[in-house]
Amino acid sequence: NNSPEDIETDECMSTYTHIYSPNLLMHGCDTVIASRNLEKLSEAAKKLTSTTGRRCLPIAMDVRQPETISTAMDETLKTFGRVDILINNAAGNFLCPATSLSFNAFKTVMEIDTMGTFNTSKVVYDKWFKDHGGSIVNISATLGYRGQALQVHAGSAKAANDAMTRHLAVEWGPSGVRVNTVAPGPISGTEGYRRLGGSHAETAGVFRSIPLQRAGNKTEIAHAVLFLASRAASYVTGTILVADGGAWLTSAND
Numbered sequence: 001n002n003s004p005e006d007i008e009t010d011e012c013m014s015t016y017t018h019i020y021s022p023n024l025l026m027h028g029c030d031t032v033i034a035s036r037n038l039e040k041l042s043e044a045a046k047k048l049t050s051t052t053g054r055r056c057l058p059i060a061m062d063v064r065q066p067e068t069i070s071t072a073m074d075e076t077l078k079t080f081g082r083v084d085i086l087i088n089n090a091a092g093n094f095l096c097p098a099t100s101l102s103f104n105a106f107k108t109v110m111e112i113d114t115m116g117t118f119n120t121s122k123v124v125y126d127k128w129f130k131d132h133g134g135s136i137v138n139i140s141a142t143l144g145y146r147g148q149a150l151q152v153h154a155g156s157a158k159a160a161n162d163a164m165t166r167h168l169a170v171e172w173g174p175s176g177v178r179v180n181t182v183a184p185g186p187i188s189g190t191e192g193y194r195r196l197g198g199s200h201a202e203t204a205g206v207f208r209s210i211p212l213q214r215a216g217n218k219t220e221i222a223h224a225v226l227f228l229a230s231r232a233a234s235y236v237t238g239t240i241l242v243a244d245g246g247a248w249l250t251s252a253n254d
C-alpha cells in the first residue's frame with residue numbers, strides 16, 4: 001500500500017510527510033473556505049489555522065447566487081490583497097434513479113455543480129485573474145464516462161464541467177489563467193463516500209475490482225489538486241486528471 005497518511009474524520013492530520021517541496025506554493029498558503037454554512041466553516045477554519053499556522057478566512061456564500069460570490073471575492077481581496085488559486089468543489093449529490101428524480105432535483109444539482117462552477121470562475125476571473133493570471137482547479141467525477149446508474153444528475157453536471165474546463169482554458173489562457181480538473185474515484189472519509197454508499201461497497205468487496213484494489217484517500221486527491229494548482233503544472237491547462245485508482249476502467253454500474 002503506497003497511499004500517503006490520511007485521516008477518516010474531518011479533523012486535520014497530526015503528521016504529514018511532504019512529497020512536494022514544502023514551499024511549492026510560496027511558503028504555504030492562506031486560504032478562504034466558502035459554503036452556505038458559516039458555523040461549519042468557522043469550525044473548519046479554526047482547525048486549519050491552528051494546524052497550518054496560516055490564515056484561513058471562512059465566508060458564507062451560495063455558488064448559485066452570483067452576488068454572494070461577488071461579495072465573498074471583495075472580502076477576500078480586502079483581507080488578502082490577491083488570489084492565486086481557485087478550487088471549485090461545491091457539489092450536491094445523492095443516489096436516485098432517473099424515474100424517481102424530480103425535475104427540481106435534476107435542476108438543483110445542475111445549478112450547484114455546473115452553474116456554481118461557472119459563476120465562481122467568472123467572478124474570480126473578472127475581479128482578479130483577468131489582470132493577474134491564476135490557476136483554477138475544478139473537482140469533477142468519472143460518473144458520466146460509463147453512464148453510472150442512479151447518477152444521471154451528477155454525471156451530466158460533471159460532464160458539462162469537464163467541457164467548461166476546456167472552454168475556459170482556451171478563452172482565458174492568454175490572460176495567464178490555467179484551468180484544469182481532478183476527477184476523483186471513491187475517496188474514504190468524504191461526504192460523497194458516505195452519500196454514495198462507499199462503506200457498503202467496501203464491505204461487499206466491490207473495491208477489489210478497482211485496478212489499485214482500494215478506495216483512495218483525501219491526501220491523494222490533495223496531491224493531485226496541488227500538482228495542477230501549482231507551478232509544477234505550469235504548462236498544463238484544459239486537462240482532466242483522473243485520480244481513481246483506475247476504477248472507471250473496470251467498474252461499470254456497481
Ligand code: HXC
Nearest residue numbers: 091092093094096102103104105108141184185186191192
Ligand atoms: C432524491 C432528492 C434527494 C435525494 C434532495 N432531493 N435530496 N431527490 N433523492 N436523496 C431533491 C429534493 O426533493 C428537491 O426536489 C430537490 O432535490 C432540491 O432539494 P433541496 O433540499 O430543496 O435543495 P438543497 O437544499 O439546495 O440541497 C441540494 C442537495 C443536497 C444536492 C439536494 O443534498 C446538498 O446540498 N448536498 C450538499 C453536499 C453534498 O451532496 N455533497 C456530496 C457531494 S458528493 P423537489 O422536487 O422535492 O423540490 C459528490 C461525489 C461525486 O459529488 C462522485 C464520487 C465518485
